[in-house]
Amino acid sequence: MTFTGFLLERLMPHLILAPIALPLLTAGLMLLLREERQRTKVTLNITSTLLGLVVAVLLLVQAKDPNLPGSLGVYLPGNWPAPFGIVLTIDRLSAMMLVLCSTVALATVLFSAARWHRAGVHFHPLFQFQLMGLAGAFLTADLFNLFVFFEIMLAASYGLLLHGSGRPRVSAGLHYIAINLAASSLFLIGVSMLYGITGTLNMADLAQSIAGIAPADRGLLHAAAAILAVAFLIKAAVWPLNFWLVPAYSAATAPVGALFALMTKVGVYSVLRLWTLLFGAEAGDSAQFGSQWLIGGGLLTMAFGAIGMLGSQRLGHIAGFAAILSSGTLLAAVGFGQNLLTGGLLYYLLSSTLAVSALFLLTDLIDRWRNDGSNLAPYEQTDDAPFLSADLMPTEGMNLDDKEEALIGQVIPAAAAFLGLAFIACTLIIAGLPPLPGFVGKFAMVHALLNPLGLGASSGFQLGAAGWTLVALLVASGLLALVALTRAGIRHFWAAHDRSAPKLLVLEGLPIALLLSACAALAWQAGAVMRYTQATADALHAPAGYVRAVMTADPVPNPPTKPAAAPGGSLP
Template identity: 75%
Template sequence: MSRIAELTSLLMPHLMLAPIGLPMLTAALLLTMKEEQQRLKLGLNILSTLLGLLVAVALLLWSHESGAPATMGVYLPGNWPAPFGIVLVLDRLSAMMLLLTGFVALCSIVFAGARWHRAGVHYHTLFQLQLMGLGGAFLTGDLFNLFVFFEILLAASYGLLLHGAGRTRVQAGLHYIAINLAASSLFLIGASMLYGITGTLNMADLAQAIPQVSAADRGLLHSAAAILATAFLIKAAVWPLNFWLVPAYSAATAPVGALFALMTKVGIYTLLRLWTLMFSSEAGPSSLFGSLWLIGGGMVTMAFGAIGMMASQRLTHLAGHAAVLSSGTLLAAAGFGQNALTAGLLYYLPSSTLAVSALFLLADLIDRWRNDGASLAPYELDDVAPFLTPELMPTTGLNLDEDEEVLVGRVIPAAAAFLGLAYMACTLVIAGLPPLSGFIGKFAMLTALVNPLGLGSSAGTQPGLPGWTLIALMIATGLLALLALTRSGIRHFWAAHDRPTPQLRVMEGLPIAILLGACVALTLQANGVMRFTEATANGLHAPGTYVRAVMTAAPIPGPTTTPTPERAESSATTKAAP
């Protein structure tokens, strides 16, 4: 057993490369294959995504194996010590985000395998590049490589958003590209200013350098951080910078929309990671800089998302505004900098992401059912027909060849009941009603706001009036979300008459069942998951462990050789030189 443990400890750090390397190699392989090999491409994509999910599970278990307050994994790909070389860092937060990414991605590609992956070219390659960018963003330990991985995932998302073509997608895609190019520019400006002030882009080194910044440069430092934060807030869909999200996400195909539900969480993750490192309670005069802006922006975003849900007439718009509501709730809770509140929001984060992803998938099936089998209902067929492969050209629906029935499965009986129950589960999680995980996450946050001192919270922003305002908003927005989802459910399930039985295939129903099943699992294992999120929050708000782990990571020494007399003399000369 000791030998196995020793072997595991040697192999696990190298496994940190897999969330980046595996999708990169898969994308390269898929790019060499012809578009006619769609079945083989789909199989390779599903296999690679499944392997990535298993790797994420292994990394999560490794990061939490000893039950220590903050276990860390640091990998030096170039074998250069920080802050000079590239650093990959794994802790509980990054491991949780990798697991969430792998889970949503697997359900998305299985759903796409029923029909949508054939609506355009290079879908599978772009999908894997998207996973590569997400994995790198969650693992990287410096701002420069964070920018690189952001650009990779954004470039892939441009192609995925336009997949299937059509006037609506192209229009929304152009807006999406323009706003993300602006965000990338702000990212570069903010990172450049930080580098000019501190002389480093390594996140751990930044945490050490910020308390030492002179008072004369403190204002410039805060300006650089604000510019950098604006780039991430655009990705996190904060109001008023979120005007692009709902049109873009609702225009995307259903599996792409489900995957894009993760994209706002990349912004949330980055803000949470950098803010707790750079502006923790140990940051001196810059301690908790920007906390009130996060709280205020998050609360306004919550109100905007809830009102948008009430005004939505289409299910995809409803799902998009639900993603905005979720993002606003997470931002507002994160701004307080309290351990217990952060633990609650980390429980709520995967729950809301899973539910919004499932709602995007459900919207495609319900719209197709509502329009008698035409899942292209939101778009004019004349717009997309030139870009569809023969298999996707609908007659009374998007029918597949009979020889593919083994792959996609037979029609499921009681499909309408399944859609109704799945929609009900999404409603409960998004609105935060019992008994599912959305309620537990919101209840944990409300408890932390009502009784912050009794739950071992750190010295962050005390709730006060902002805390009570957030409590009222969480209750009110949950009620508005319930009303909006219930009204839409009545219109789609109860107000329709003489409608044929929905044609639901296994590859379409199974991903939705798995996503909502994960919400049920989070509910049943709430005690264990909350212990994990509490440990994660404690590690985030005590950044000293992260900083020490990164800055003390030593490169692997190279092979030693017996020096010849000439080498010995040269070495001695070098050491003696001034």
């Protein structure tokens, strides 16, 4: 065996720990550096985030192993078996979420390196702590540690939201902190009640315990699950508990807003993970508990997000309502509890998150270009700064108007063209128009809803009013989003404005291109991605493999000890 093979064999079992340990160590190292060492911190942040993406891709590749349908691997950090010790698990869903998180994180840290990271202190350590909390929430297999990673994630988000100071950020930050503290309290109450009823907080052990709950305790079990669900739904921005999102996300700096687009998906992930584990077909009398509430709340959230987009004038608010619309679509689809529909919603989750994150980054560039035309802060207008474009409008030999501007053949500045094309791409994805992945995800969900036998339902299954309402809202919300974004595009790009051509740093254009290229890759490889998301959905709705892998994971045995030598040097 080569040295590389030996090293991989030794390291691969511990790779599941890397998405948590890597940002933790990076953040700790950056806290030891003085705030003036910004260039070093930027380099460390980008390098660590890029390594995190590489690790996530490696885990995703391993998660496609057909011999491990339920769970790729189980890691016992304390070397105690479940349900007594801490357990980390990696399966298709968590690996997919890690890749999505790392992709958005890499784009946002590159964008922040252009200017925003200098707007306040400790941006880079907070960014890494945020990634640690997100990764831990996706990997943990017990509710207590899910709460711990939620709090790490939220504590870092408080500092990131206030990054850059200013009264709007402070005001929105106070509301954001208050609602999340309330959600954390509900989380603790729900977890405590579940532990009192079942005697465990391990997710797999909970899944085994639900069916055997005494009838007298089942009402209390449902109350505990409902309280816990409210905490997750607040984070998922369900209506009417989403009043905080648009002011907070639009007040945050552009890279923070783009990273926060992942935060609502953590709430959706938690609902999907726990609901399919605890209240699937194996849950006895508790099977499908809360499904109607999920569907109803999701449908109302979709309507609220679409109307909010239509009624907003500011791009930041439109992006915030787009995040709400995406979250509502996912929650409504989760509530049906059908595997084909879940496969479609997972594909939609990927495309909508990438598009909303890109829209948040675009909002900063477009608003800066529209409002002041200066394009860059004074301290960033240096002679050696690499720009995406300059004013490329030759007029010699052309027909000119009264302002001595070209009547025909006028060259569009490269940066303006880039912003416009990127905005069009975001519009098509969020609205769900072909050929981009927003359309593929919505089409997959509509196809699943209109073909109920394909969902594995019985021949007597009826789509019902809720199903038809979801189909109608998928189409109507896309139309409203298209109108809202088209109107904003006309105002910002088509209407005449006396302003100079935009000047964009490469570090500002590259992250947006990265996110939109990932969306293009989703459309190009739609078949392969849909097969992956469908296999993920099938494993979620048949959680026996996940439960078995967690509950049968054995601790690593201690190395054998040599017997002590007897006096005189001989063995006894």
